[in-house]
Amino acid sequence: MTxxxxxEGLRKTYRSGIRRKGIDALNGLDLSVAGNEIFGFLGxxxxxxxTTLKILVGLLFPSSGNARVLGKPLRDLSVLSxxxxxxxxxxxxxxxxxxxxxxxxxxxxxxxxxxxxxxxxALLLDVGLENAxxxxxxxxxxxxxxxxxIAQALINDPELIFLDEPxxxxxxxxxxxxxxxxHGLKSRGKTVFFSSHILQDAELLCDQVxxxxxxxxxxxxxxxxxxxxxxxxxxAVLTDIPDAAIESLSRVSESLDKRDDRLHLVIxxxxxxxxxQRIVVDSNGAIDSLAKTRGSLEDTFIEFIEQGLEGGKAG
Amino acid sequence: xKIWAICLNTFRETVRDKVFILLVVxxxxxxxxxxxxxxxxxGQEMKIVKDxxxxxxxxxxxxxxxxxxxxxxxxxIDKRTIYTIVSxxxxxxxxIVGKYAGLNLTILVNVAMMSAFFYLSVKLMDGTWSFDxxxxxxxxxxxxxxxxxxxxxxxxxxxxxxSAVFTFLIYLAGHLAKDLRFFGEQSMNIxxxxxxxxxxxxxxxxxxxxTKNEAVHGFPIASTFYAYSIFYGLFYCAILVxxxxxxxxxxxxx
Numbered sequence: 042m043t044x045x046x047x048x049e050g051l052r053k054t055y056r057s058g059i060r061r062k063g064i065d066a067l068n069g070l071d072l073s074v075a076g077n078e079i080f081g082f083l084g085x086x087x088x089x090x091x092t093t094l095k096i097l098v099g100l101l102f103p104s105s106g107n108a109r110v111l112g113k114p115l116r117d118l119s120v121l122s123x124x125x126x127x128x129x130x131x132x133x134x135x136x137x138x139x140x141x142x143x144x145x146x147x148x149x150x151x152x153x154x155x156x157x158x159x160x161x162x163a164l165l166l167d168v169g170l171e172n173a174x175x176x177x178x179x180x181x182x183x184x185x186x187x188x189x190x191i192a193q194a195l196i197n198d199p200e201l202i203f204l205d206e207p208x209x210x211x212x213x214x215x216x217x218x219x220x221x222x223x224h225g226l227k228s229r230g231k232t233v234f235f236s237s238h239i240l241q242d243a244e245l246l247c248d249q250v251x252x253x254x255x256x257x258x259x260x261x262x263x264x265x266x267x268x269x270x271x272x273x274x275x276x277a278v279l280t281d282i283p284d285a286a287i288e289s290l291s292r293v294s295e296s297l298d299k300r301d302d303r304l305h306l307v308i309x310x311x312x313x314x315x316x317x318q319r320i321v322v323d324s325n326g327a328i329d330s331l332a333k334t335r336g337s338l339e340d341t342f343i344e345f346i347e348q349g350l351e352g353g354k355a356g
Numbered sequence: 357x358k359i360w361a362i363c364l365n366t367f368r369e370t371v372r373d374k375v376f377i378l379l380v381v382x383x384x385x386x387x388x389x390x391x392x393x394x395x396x397x398x399g400q401e402m403k404i405v406k407d408x409x410x411x412x413x414x415x416x417x418x419x420x421x422x423x424x425x426x427x428x429x430x431x432x433i434d435k436r437t438i439y440t441i442v443s444x445x446x447x448x449x450x451x452i453v454g455k456y457a458g459l460n461l462t463i464l465v466n467v468a469m470m471s472a473f474f475y476l477s478v479k480l481m482d483g484t485w486s487f488d489x490x491x492x493x494x495x496x497x498x499x500x501x502x503x504x505x506x507x508x509x510x511x512x513x514x515x516x517x518x519s520a521v522f523t524f525l526i527y528l529a530g531h532l533a534k535d536l537r538f539f540g541e542q543s544m545n546i547x548x549x550x551x552x553x554x555x556x557x558x559x560x561x562x563x564x565x566x567t568k569n570e571a572v573h574g575f576p577i578a579s580t581f582y583a584y585s586i587f588y589g590l591f592y593c594a595i596l597v598x599x600x601x602x603x604x605x606x607x608x609x610x
Contacts, residue, residue, distance in 0.1 A: 055610070098443040100609040121445040128439040134365065136372035148361035149444040193440055 043112070045201050045232050046074040046097065051106035053092050053256070066092040068256035069106070074234060074249075076200075079227050081247035081264075082236040085346060089256035090236035091129060094205050097234075098126045111201060122150060125194035129205040129236075131186060135179035139170055139189055142178060146196045164192040169218065184215040191222060202226060204235035208242050220246055244338040252345050259345045267341055275314050278329040279304040279321055286324035293317050303329065358446050359454040366458020367465075370424055375462060378416045382470050385412050386477050402483040406572040409474040410492055414568070416470065417463050417500040418527070424462070425507025426519035428455050429604065438609055449601035456508050456597055460501055467497050491582055492571035498589035499565035503527055505596030506560075512603045529555075530562030560592050 053067040067089045074080045084090050095101040097108060099116040113120045133142055140161055147157040165171045168188040173181065181189065187210065194202055207223070208216045216239075223233050223246055237243050243250060244264065251261040260267060274295070282290070282304050290306060291297050293313040298305040308314050321328055389408040393401060429452070432438040442451060471493050478485055506526045510519035529536070533556050540552020564585040570577050 055608075095439075095609070100439060100442055102606065102608055118445045118447070121443065124443075126440065126443040128436060130436075131440060132436040133440070134369050134437055136369055137365070141368070145361055145365050146440070146444065149358055149441065149446055151357055190440070197444075 043076060044073045045076045045111055046072065046109070046234065048072040048093070048097075048108045049106060051093070051096065051108055052104045053089070053096065053101065054104045066256055067096075067103070067106075070253065070256060071258055072251055072261065074232065076232050077227065077230055078248040079223060079233045079246050080235070081243035081250040082234060082253070083238070083240065083243055083250055083342060084236075084253040084259075086238065088253045090253065091205055092256075093253075094126070094203050094234075094236060098124065098203055122197060123200050125197065125199035125202040127187075127190045127194040127202075127204045127207055130209060131190035131193075133178045133186070133189065133193075136177055138175050138177055139165060139181070139192075140174045142189070143192060143196060146193045150197045152197075160196065164195060167195075168192045168222070183210045184212065187211060187215065187219070191219065195226075199231070201232045201234065204233065206237055206239075207235055208237060208239050216242060240339045240342055250338070252342060254346055264338070267338075273311065274334050275308045275331060276334055277306045277308060277317065277331045279306065280327045280329050282321065282326040283324050286320050286326060289320045290317055293320070307334075359450050359457065362441070362446075362451055362454025363457040363461060366428075366455050367461045370420075370459065370462040371465075375420055375424060376466065376469075378419065379466065379469055379473075382412055382416050383473055386473055402478070402481060403572055405477060405481060405483065406489065407568070409477065410489075410496065410568045410572065413467060413470045413474065413493060414496045414499075417467055417496060418503060420463055420466060421459070421500045421504040421507055422520055422523050422527075425459055425504045426511050426523055427516045428459060428508055429511040429600075430514075430516050430519070433609055442609060448605050448607075452508070452512075452601045452604050453597060456504065456600075459504055459508075463500055463504065464497065467493065467500075486571065486574065488567065488571040488574070488577055491577070492567045495565040495567055495582070495585055495589075498586060499562055501593050502530075502560050502562070502565075502589055502596070505593045505600075509596050509600045509603070512600050512607065526559065527562065530560045531566075533559050533561045534563055561588075564588055 048070055051067050051070040051072075052065070054063040054065050056063050070089065070093060072093075082090055082093070092101060096103050096115065097110055099121060103115075108115055110117075110120050111123055134145075137145065143161040143164060144157055147160060152160065162171075162174075165174050168191055170185060170188055170192065173185060178186070178189070187207065191204075191207070194204070204223075207219050211219065220242060223235070226233050227248075235246075247264050249261070249263050250267065252259045279290075280303055287297070287299070287304065290304070293308065293316045295307040295309045306317065308317055318328070320326075386405075386409060389405055393404040393408065432441075432455075438451075442448065474493075475485060478489075503523060503526070507519060507523045510522045514522065536552050536559075537556040540549045540556075543549055543552070567577055567581075569575070
C-alpha cells in the first residue's frame with residue numbers, strides 16, 4: 042500500500058530571544074504512514090507531536106528535511122483541499138453560531154451554497170450538535186467544541202484527517218463518541234493520523250502506532266507487533282480445588298493466594314496457562330474467572346521512553 | 357470567494373464584539389455638542405457642530421482602526437482560531453486581504469452610520485450640507501484605511517500593545533510629515549536633510565486627508581486635490597497590504 046504521509050529527516054528549530062537561541066522540536070524525524078488506517082502518533086509532552094502535525098498541515102515551516110502528504114509537497118493547495126485538521130483544544134470565532142462557522146469553512150473550499158447547507162446540516166447531525174446549530178460558539182461546552190472541531194475537519198470529506206489530541210478534555214462518554222467516529226471514518230476508507238498521550242484510546246483505536254521522543258522516532262509498527270514481545274499474563278480465580286492440585290498449580294503460577302474457598306492465581310505465559318487449565322480439569326475444580334493482563338501499550342510506551350532516556354534509542 | 361468569506365467573517369465578528377457601541381457614544385457627543393456649544397457660541401453653533409461632528413467621526417474611526425486593527429492577526433494566532441483557517445486550501449495573502457477588507461467594511465459601516473447621524477444633526481439645526489463635507493468624511497475614511505493598513509502590518513509581527521504604539525506614532529508622524537521635511541530643509545546638516553526628506557517620502561502624508569477645516573468654513577478645495585488624495589491613500593494601502601502579506605507568507609504559526 043502506498044504511503045499517504047512520508048517524512049524524512051524532518052527538523053524544526055524554534056529560535057527566540059535576541060541571541061536567536063534554538064530549541065530543537067524535531068530532530069531528524071522519519072515516518073511513513075500507509076493509507077486507510079488509524080495511525081497513533083504517541084509521545085510524552087514536548088516530544089514534537091504537535092510540531093509535526095502543524096508542519097504537515099502547513100502552519101509551520103520545517104527547518105530542514107522532507108515531507109510529502111498524499112504524494113505532494115507540503116502546503117500544496119490541492120493537498121490542503123483533501124485533508125482535514127483538528128488542532129489541540131480547538132478555538133473558533135466565539136460570536137459565530139455553529140452553523141455560521143461551518144458555512145464559513147465550506148466557503149474556504151468553494152462549496153456552492155445549496156451543497157453548503159446540506160453538508161453543514163449533515164455534519165452537525167453526525168457529531169450530535171444538531172440542536173446547537175444556532176448556538177454561538179462561546180456558549181458551547183468543551184466537549185461540544187471538540188465535536189464542532191471534528192465537524193470542521195470533515196467539512197471537505199477529506200481522505201486524510203489529522204487529529205491533535207482529539208480526546209483531551211473529554212469525559213468518558215465524549216471519548217467514546219469520538220472513538221466511534223474515528224472507527225467510522227476508517228470504515229469509509231479514510232486515513233486517520235492522530236496524536237495522543239491517552240494511551241488507552243490509542244490502544245483501542247490504532248492499527249499502527251509510532252512513538253517519538255525528543256523529536257525522533259523511537260519505534261513504529263503495528264500495535265500487535267509492538268506489544269507481541271511482551272509475555273502475556275493472566276489472572277484466574279478458581280474454586281473447588283483440592284489441596285493436592287494447589288501444590289501443582291503453584292509450580293505453573295507466578296503467585297497463588299487462597300482467600301476463603303477461592304484460589305487467586307497470576308499466570309505468566311500461554312504454556313503455563315494451558316498447564317494450569319489441565320490441572321484444574323483433572324482435579325474436578327472450576328474456573329470462576331479468567332482475565333488476560335498482557336503488557337499494555339502504556340507499559341510498552343514507558344519502556345521505550347525509559348530506554349530512550351538511558352541509551353537514546355532511535356528507530 | 358475565499359477573501360470575501362474571511363472579510364464577511366471579520367465584519368461579523370467585530371460587529372458582534374460590540375464595536376458599534378462607539379456609535380452610541382458618538383450620538384451622545386453629537387447631541388451634547390449641538391445643545392451645549394450652541395448656547396456657548398451664539399452665531400457659531402453650526403460651525404461648532406460641524407467641527408465636532410467631523411472630529412468625532414475621525415477619532416472614533418481611528419480608535420476602531422488602532423484597537424481592532426492591531427489585534428487583527430495577533431489575536432487569531434494568540435487565540436489559535438487561525439489553525440483551522442490556514443490549514444484549509446487558502447493562500448496566506450488571501451487571509452491578510454480578507455482580514456483587512458473585513459475591518460475596513462466594519463469601519464465603513466461605522467463611518468456611514470455616524471455620518472447619517474451627523475447629517476441629521478446638521479439638518480435638524482437648519483444647517484446646510486455641502487459636497488465638501490461629504491468629501492471630508494470620505495477622506496477621513498481613506499486616512500483610517502491607511503492607519504488600519506499600518507495596524508495590520510504591525511500586527512503580523514508585533515504584540516497588540518507594541519502595534520498600537522507604533523501605529524499611533526505613525527499617525528502622529530503622518531500629520532507632521534510636512535513639518536519634518538520643512539525642518540530638515542532649514543537644517544544646515546546634510547544628513548538631517550536627507551533623513552527628513554527620506555522620512556517624508558516613506559511616512560504617509562496624512563495631511564492629504566485633512567480637509568475638515570476647509571469643509572467647515574466653506575473654503576474652496578480643488579477637485580484635483582480630492583482625486584490625488586484618494587489615489588495616494590489607496591496606493592499606500594495597497595503597499596501596506598502587500599508588505600503585510602509578504603511578512604505573513606513565511607510566518608510560523610506556533
